[in-house]
Amino acid sequence: MATFLNLFASGIATGAIVTLAALGFLITYKATGVVSFAQGDMITLGAYLGVWAAKDLDAPILLAYAVAIVAMFGVGVVMERIVYAPLRGRSVHVIVITTLGAAIVIRALINLWRGADPQYLDSPLRGKVLRVGGAVITYQRVAIVIVTAIVVIALIWAFDRTQTGRQVRALAADRDTARLYGVRAARLSLMAFGLSGALAGLAGVLLGPVGNFDLTLGFSVMLGGFAAAVLGGFGSLGGVVAGAMLIGLAEQLVGGYWLRDYKDAYPYVLMILVIALRPTGLFAKGGHARL
Amino acid sequence: MKAARRAVVVGAFAFVAAACGDDDDTTEADATTTVAETAAPVDTTAAGTDTTVPAVDTTGTATELTEPAKVVMLVEAKGEGPSAVPYFADGAQLAVDEINAAGGVGGLELEYERISAPTDPAAAKTALQKAYDASPTGIVGFPSSGQAVPLAADVKAAGVPFIYLATAPQLLVGGTDSVNDENAFVIRPPNSSLAQEELQYMVDEGATKVALLCVDSPFGETGCNAVEEAADSLGVEIVAREKNGPTDTDLTAQVQAIASAGPDAVIAFDFPNPLGVFATQMIDNGVDVPIMGGASAALAIAAGGVTGPAATNLLGIDDCVPVVDPRPVAADFAEAFETEFGYKAGYGAAEAYDGIYLFKAAIEAAGSTEPAAVSAAMKELTFEGVCDPDYQADAGNGLHDRSYIETFAEDGTPTVVKEITFG
Numbered sequence: 001m002a003t004f005l006n007l008f009a010s011g012i013a014t015g016a017i018v019t020l021a022a023l024g025f026l027i028t029y030k031a032t033g034v035v036s037f038a039q040g041d042m043i044t045l046g047a048y049l050g051v052w053a054a055k056d057l058d059a060p061i062l063l064a065y066a067v068a069i070v071a072m073f074g075v076g077v078v079m080e081r082i083v084y085a086p087l088r089g090r091s092v093h094v095i096v097i098t099t100l101g102a103a104i105v106i107r108a109l110i111n112l113w114r115g116a117d118p119q120y121l122d123s124p125l126r127g128k129v130l131r132v133g134g135a136v137i138t139y140q141r142v143a144i145v146i147v148t149a150i151v152v153i154a155l156i157w158a159f160d161r162t163q164t165g166r167q168v169r170a171l172a173a174d175r176d177t178a179r180l181y182g183v184r185a186a187r188l189s190l191m192a193f194g195l196s197g198a199l200a201g202l203a204g205v206l207l208g209p210v211g212n213f214d215l216t217l218g219f220s221v222m223l224g225g226f227a228a229a230v231l232g233g234f235g236s237l238g239g240v241v242a243g244a245m246l247i248g249l250a251e252q253l254v255g256g257y258w259l260r261d262y263k264d265a266y267p268y269v270l271m272i273l274v275i276a277l278r279p280t281g282l283f284a285k286g287g288h289a290r291l
Numbered sequence: 292m293k294a295a296r297r298a299v300v301v302g303a304f305a306f307v308a309a310a311c312g313d314d315d316d317t318t319e320a321d322a323t324t325t326v327a328e329t330a331a332p333v334d335t336t337a338a339g340t341d342t343t344v345p346a347v348d349t350t351g352t353a354t355e356l357t358e359p360a361k362v363v364m365l366v367e368a369k370g371e372g373p374s375a376v377p378y379f380a381d382g383a384q385l386a387v388d389e390i391n392a393a394g395g396v397g398g399l400e401l402e403y404e405r406i407s408a409p410t411d412p413a414a415a416k417t418a419l420q421k422a423y424d425a426s427p428t429g430i431v432g433f434p435s436s437g438q439a440v441p442l443a444a445d446v447k448a449a450g451v452p453f454i455y456l457a458t459a460p461q462l463l464v465g466g467t468d469s470v471n472d473e474n475a476f477v478i479r480p481p482n483s484s485l486a487q488e489e490l491q492y493m494v495d496e497g498a499t500k501v502a503l504l505c506v507d508s509p510f511g512e513t514g515c516n517a518v519e520e521a522a523d524s525l526g527v528e529i530v531a532r533e534k535n536g537p538t539d540t541d542l543t544a545q546v547q548a549i550a551s552a553g554p555d556a557v558i559a560f561d562f563p564n565p566l567g568v569f570a571t572q573m574i575d576n577g578v579d580v581p582i583m584g585g586a587s588a589a590l591a592i593a594a595g596g597v598t599g600p601a602a603t604n605l606l607g608i609d610d611c612v613p614v615v616d617p618r619p620v621a622a623d624f625a626e627a628f629e630t631e632f633g634y635k636a637g638y639g640a641a642e643a644y645d646g647i648y649l650f651k652a653a654i655e656a657a658g659s660t661e662p663a664a665v666s667a668a669m670k671e672l673t674f675e676g677v678c679d680p681d682y683q684a685d686a687g688n689g690l691h692d693r694s695y696i697e698t699f700a701e702d703g704t705p706t707v708v709k710e711i712t713f714g
Contacts, residue, residue, distance in 0.1 A: 003547045006576070010543035112370035115377060118563055120595035127599065129575050136576045207540065211568035212596035215373060216538045256544035261507075261534045263544060 002134030007256035008249070009132075013141035014224075015248025016148035020203040021218075021225025022232075022240045023155065024196040029234055030172035031185075031192030032084060034095045038103040040222025041110075042079075042197055046072045046204025047217055048110050050121045061122055069201040076197020080190050088186075107215050116215060121208030144206045151202070152241055159237070164191065172235070220264075224248075227271040233281025242283060246270060356397030360654045362387075362647055363422040365408040365415075365432025366456070372409050379434055379456060380405055381632045382640030386647035389627075396651050397658070403647075408432055412441040423449050428660040429653075431478075431646035433457055434639065447472035452653070452666045454478050454646045454690070456639070463687035474666045476688045478642050478649070478678075480610055481713050485694065486517035486560075488711050489583045489608060492696055493556040494525050496581065502531040502554035504545060504569060506561040514560030514585070530554050535565050542569045550578045557582045567591035570601040581606055589637060592703040602699045610638035611678035612695055612705050624677045638678055642691075645676035649690070 024039045049071050053064035083102045087095050125139035159165035168188055170178035179185055200218070207217065224247050232243025247267040255263020274282055364383045367375035387403040395401050404425055408418040415438040422430050429452040433439040436459040443462060446453050447470045458479035460466035493501060503518060505511035515532060522529050531552035533545040542565060549557060550573075557573075559566055559582055566587045573582065581604055584591065588607030591597050597605065613625045613636050624644060628636040636644075650665070652674050657664035674682040679691045696709040 003551070006543055006547055010541055014541060107373070111373060111375070115369040116372070116374050117376060118567075118590065118594035118596070122595075138575060210540050211571065212564045212591060212594040213540070214564060217540075220536075220538055252541065252543060256547060260544050260548065264536050264539075 005133050005135030007253045009135060009137040009141065011249035011252035013144050014252055015245035016145045017203055017207055017221055018224040018228050018247050019148050019241050019244035020199050021221045022228040022244050024199045025225055025229045026237065026240050027192045028196045031168050032189045033092055034084060036099040037096060038079065038099045038106060039200055039225065040218035041103040041106040042072065042200035043204045043218030043221055044215060045075065045106055045110055046201035047121055047208035047213055048114055048119065050205040050208055051119050054122060061124055065205040068205050069198050072201030073194045073198040076194040077190055080193035084189060111215060118212040118214050120212050121205065123209030126209060140209055147206060156237060224267060227267050231271045231274050231281055233283045236283040239281055239283025356399050356660060358660060359399040359402050360396045360428040360660050361402035362650050363425050363427040363430045364405040365418055365422055365430060366434055367407050367409065371407045374410060378637060378639035379643040382643035383431065383647050385628055385631055386644040390651055396654050408438060410435050410438055412438055416442055416445060419445055427451060429650040429665060431456065431643065443470045443472060446475055450474055451662055452669060454649060456642060458482055463689055465687050474662065476669060476684060476690050478646055478690050480691045480694050481689060484713065485608060486514050487521045489558055490518050490521050490525060490527065492709060493558065493583060494527055498556035500528050500530045500554045502549045502552055502557045503529060504557060504559040504561055505532065505534050507534050507536055511560045518558055537562050539565045540568060542572055546572045546576050550576055554580060556580055559584050561587055563587040563590035567597045570597050570605050574601045592699055598703065599701050602701055602703050605699055607697045608694055609697060610691065610694055611641055612697055612707055613641045613677050615705055615707060618680060620675060621677045641678040645678050648676060649674055649682060
């Protein structure tokens, strides 16, 4: 029972981090139609900014996290200006490849700035564990789940109850018509990239304290996030969250019991099986975009 | 059309300018790459075919040189590559600064140039060509066997004395698939029996049931296989063998599997980041057994993510541990390095430092910068360095024959618990 609980908790925590990455994809995709492959390296940059704020600026750790998240909002806005805005109207494939190039540039810049040595981001929850039914769950992983849940609820509320959120949904449903009705697509794309950057920063400061990390921190998270978005359905916020949880549980819970050496592949096997049976994803409805 | 023609002319001019320019820039390789590939082959007749070794004075007395010695360092520095670390470049720079402050080599300033050598063998070959273009007396470099082994034949063909910062049987004279380069030396100890030494240590500490954690890479597989092969003869039962990905941040499944197997000890062939996560998760789950982490242990602890009981359970094995070595040469180096660069020196920095000093000693003993004389002198040297109290070339041109097993305090401070001497 303890093993099951450990693996289940680990799967939920993994799913929560993947959720944050997938939400970053979702927001930029809905506002601009673009999937940003720089999201993984943005997560890495968020963690490095946390280390910079904590060590070089000597900021208290929670303030360091806040600095990293705010800075990443700015990075997201800069990304929109440099990577997306000049290519607006071009083929989506061109923009996607450009985001991949941006990812490589971000990683190279981090390397030049901080080097390739492993880094560690401290946490006020370091070393603290919760014991439930014989299972041991670190407070850091509990925090990851709780914070992600808050973010998801906040996003649902924002997209449902605020004018900006409704405008983003309108853009997602029918971009041309929304613009004809006066929705300012350019302003919303700036906001979407900024918010996506902030989510990447949040993911980085949550994931950083789990252990030492390096330039590869965000890459596998990004892959998981992409798989979650595809699996759950790019059009559905709830679908993306459900997809991320399935990804996390497939990797940790299923992988913990069966053919453990190949557990890293299980999320993608699951994704392929789902889209083979339901190409739009588990929760997307027909061909229409939804939030 | 006119613009295209103009572009061709400008491009040709730039090509010629690059070919003729004196390029000291070690980071911008693109302009000179093409030139290096089309340059005339290095003349090896003087050094590569003459097997008559001149007598050399190995008494260690300084000899005046008529031309300055030059050493080239083939390593990356911070930011130059995805796995570039600053240790080697910093260690070498410290040595060069000290040598020149003390009067240089043979009364003349030691000329030094660092050339960025990417881990990709093709790019490393370009760096090697650039090194030869600089007409060095000796070269120190290639910290990765992935660079060194594919280029060993090129190194041999050039005939310039070379100290490898990597280790592999192929780099030693007489080693498996070796090119048998008499002018090349290996400053790292041989690692082929490290796995058995790690297991032996755990057995000596009382372990009879050992679990293995193997990163999903040739390094992990080879190390774990070596331990499994040696286990029977030492009366050890391998109770679990788990695999993890190189970038895993959650090893819950592996920890659960190993914990349920009830080992006395764990031997891990893993990269520093997942090793650190594993050590912490083992303690979190109440599995309080020693974990032999090899060279990754010190790196995992140095980054800061492993402290407290997780650190005290980790054991490492390093070529040397200069920060705790009481010998004056090591203590002075450790202090000077940390003062200069702001972080503690490990074996990588120490070996790069020693490599420069070894060349100084060999050149002065030879009384010449002539490659064959320097190589011959290197073979005869006995030298006290930071990383080895007694560098001496063996039959395979290996210079360094020992490693150290270390434990760590809760704050990560290392303590050497055993010295291992090879062959």
